[in-house]
Amino acid sequence: MVLVSVTRLHLVSPRYFPGFLWHTALSSWQIVNIPGFLGGQLIGDKQAGAWTVTLWKDESAMRQYRNSGAHRQAMRYLPRWCDEAAVVHWQQEDTTLPEASEAYRRMVSEGHFTKVLQPSDNQQKRQIPEPASPKGVPLHPRKKSKGTASQYDTPTLDLHD
Template sequence: MVLISVTRLHLRAPRYLPAFLWHNLLTIWQILNTPGFLSGKLWRDEYGAFWTLTAWKDELAMRNYRNSGSHRQAMRHLPHWCDEAAVVHWQQEDSNLPDVSKASHHMVLEGHFTKVLHPSVAHVSREIPHPISAKAIALHPLKTVSA
């Protein structure tokens, strides 16, 4: 079984964008180099929310990524920077990434809302708008060269 992980983050103010993008770049580098990462997508929806969709060999691989390095450092800023934050995980038989519609569907039905210090009305009411368009950036594990 493959673990699929989806996150959705919405920044509460444009002033957080430069720092968010810097931390995002560092966490992308980390994810590409994490054992057990299979593939992923990143996109920003028309509401300004940042989505991450990743496939993992198993839950342990995803947790090793989530709880270490650049990702762990970035996560401490989430409650301050975001007014909406949600995550969902599920298992599936194959390693094919679901499309944006399926990822959004899982998020709406099963998403866990993360604590933020300045929640939006949508976050408080547990609403996640369905992204209409999504030009995604594909992520693939970096191949290491053995000596």
């Protein structure tokens, strides 16, 4: 069994976009280098929301990522920067990343909404916009050669897939 984690965020204002982009880049570097990360993708939606769909060896690996480093630092800004935030997790036998449609279905039926300081109408009504496309920007675990891994390695974020 593997763990699937899906998140969706929407910024309350475009003025937060540069900071959001910076923290997304740092968190992407962290995720591709953390043990237990099996793959993922970043997806946009029709209302300028940002989705992540990630696959993990187990819940412990996902929590290690979530509670440390760049991701932990970024999460401090979520209540102030976002007016919509939701998350859903599930376990599955298949080690294939779920399609955006499955992530959406699960988010709508099983998702948990995160507290934000200025909730939008969507957040208050518990409504979630669909992902804009079935494919997003893929995130692949960094393959490390024995003895060459370094905390300064560059991430593998493929923008052309």
